[in-house]
Amino acid sequence: MAIDCEDQELLDGFLAETTELLEKLDDDLISLEKSPEDADLMNRIFRSIHTVKGASSFLGFDMLVKVTHKTEDVLNRLRKLELTLTSEIMDVILEAVDLVKTLVADIKGGDIIERDLEGTIAKLIPFLSENAVEATVLAPVFAPKEEKAAPADTQAPAAEPEPAAEAQAEPAAAQEPKAEAKAEPAPSQQVAPAPQPKPQPVKEPQKAPAKGGGEDLADNSTVRVDVKRLDDLMNQVGELVLERNRMIQLHSDYQTGLNPAEFGDDFGKLSKRLNFVTSELQMQVLKMRMLPVEKVFKKFPRIVRNLARDLGKEVDLVIYGEETELDRSVVDEIGDPLIHLIRNALDHGLETPEQRLAAGKDRTGTVVLSAAHEGNQIVISIKDNGRGIDPDKIAKKALDKGLVTDEQVAAMGTREILDLIFLPGFSTKEQTTDLSGRGVGMDVVRTNIRKLNGIIEIKNEVGHGSEFILKLPLTLAIIQSLLVEVEKEVYSIPLASVIETMRVSKKEFHMIGGQEVLKLRDSVLPLLRLQQTFGCHEVYTDRDTCYVVIVGVAEKRIGLIVTRLLGQQEVAIKSLGKFLSNLPGIGGSTIMGDGRVALIVDPIGLVGGAA
């Protein structure tokens, strides 16, 4: 017997709500540590935990109840000012919250795993000095639970798809009663606390296997959309229908003898309107797919706090622009790179308080994490005011590790040298720690940013800090693109990767080691003739100027030689199908205004091929 519908709905609601509360909780707790006297904040935290506790006890998740209950007790004492908040207490509370997240993730995975609660609870207990008080609080909560849990286990297999977990649970049941959401809570009970897990429009049918950590709480299979946005969308669709009717009308008018001049006039107006409505519609749909970057940012205060303590550094994390919205697909991918960049900023960038004082800086280092929209891009920057990156050190390390040769280094500008840090296996650390040193982090950054067609820029000032700037496209389905012509063939280059274009005389090209290059300000830019790469028939042989489109992929830059630039257009990406999906340098195709297909250049493939 599967969980019946009503219960599934309750469970879904519970999961959605708990997930949301827990996400906020982390953030609130870190803020609380900074301003312990903030009573509002304290109360909010207390309420969150209390709600989680209430909901889980109603649904019979006893392990959750146990942990949240103890956490709540500690928080209650803090609230009544019986305890003062120290970082030790905060550590334990955070640990408890993590445990709660893990438990919730287990429930979401549809498989309750016996976890060690005692370790965490034992750490909480010392903060509850009056054991008597605790006991009396405990009694009424747990007594009825025990009775219920015993018969519950017979029904549990229905709710828990894994019989293995169930078998494990049997012996544990006496001491650690556990149950899934099921029809077990008596109907009368169900009515009474019903408003507590408030009905959510979102369903979370996800039955993916539970992951170990509580990291993966965010659910991606469903979208919560503001009703207002939905209404707006409906309005736009209404407009679109009107425009369509207008179009049909116009056509029939034309057939029954509307004069061409008038028709042309009306048609012009109509296409303007249509243009307006479709772009609005496009924006609306795009917006629905958008999530605030806060979703990713909010786990950083926690990470920074822990890291700073582990490293013995004092760090202020400042976050700007967390309300900036970006596409879900992008949000999913930037989490990891940002963690690595922040880790690097703390580990490599910032100095210890003593070093900072010696260098005449504040004891406390600052890491600024910011996000903002810039045209059709989102720009995320991680900036620290630490020691900066020393290019000489980087070059030397890369040489030592055999990642580059002497000649290569000699030919590099500062930019190129800094880019060496992205090489897999590169690390300035002598010793591999659990934090860094394997030379993987920056490679992860590069890989993920590449996947998103993004660009990485490094701003660096030795002694004063460094800044990593990630420029990402807003969405991956419809892109702004630069149309270029290569020997009479039209190609489209994603504008997100285009850094600049320039008209160059062919005389300005140089050859270095069999590679055509262009000297551009302080750097040497490798060039790629698209005509050769794509094997186009050479039509213009007598031209001595051409255009160079400089594209960036993650940290790399390359100049593409094209015949001429045709302009900028917003294009929808169409797949080439699986037979043609693996072409180097071609990322897809799009259909242009005249119905012809234009291929979309994939800068990643090109840069990979040229390197």
Add this chain to the structure above:
Amino acid sequence: METALTKVKSEEFGGELIQLVSFNLEKEEYGINVLMVREIIRMLNITRVPNTPHYVEGVINLRGKVIPIINLRKKFDLMDTEYDKRTRIMVMEVVGELMGFIVDEVSEVIRISEKEIQPPPPVVSSGIEQECMAGVINQAERLLVLLDLEKMFTADERRLFSNVA
């Protein structure tokens, strides 16, 4: 064979009937199961796709879908000719993907009884690979080669496509 010949019951003959679309390539007549064919269109603008096997002519826009186009003449190593007004693209579904095939001319839909299909002769003179021939149909005046396009894109071919990368 089974994939190429979906059986059609007919009351008239009481036997297994199949319908074939017949088309011409270099004066030879070929047949393909009608159920594979989505539509037959006239030539239109083909966008060349770089770095593909020579017989991939490019891609077209089929009402908003981008589909690859294969030149069957090139595929079978026949002499390449200019397109004329009889040239057609046969859009077919091959292993779940829409693809277009350029042929010289599409002539008709014929019904044949399954019994008329003979196994392909051991030696084939033209460049058609043995494995994509599903059989030969010998009717009074005509000789039809029955093609199995799914087999044309078997392991060998797919390897080729993915090797391009």
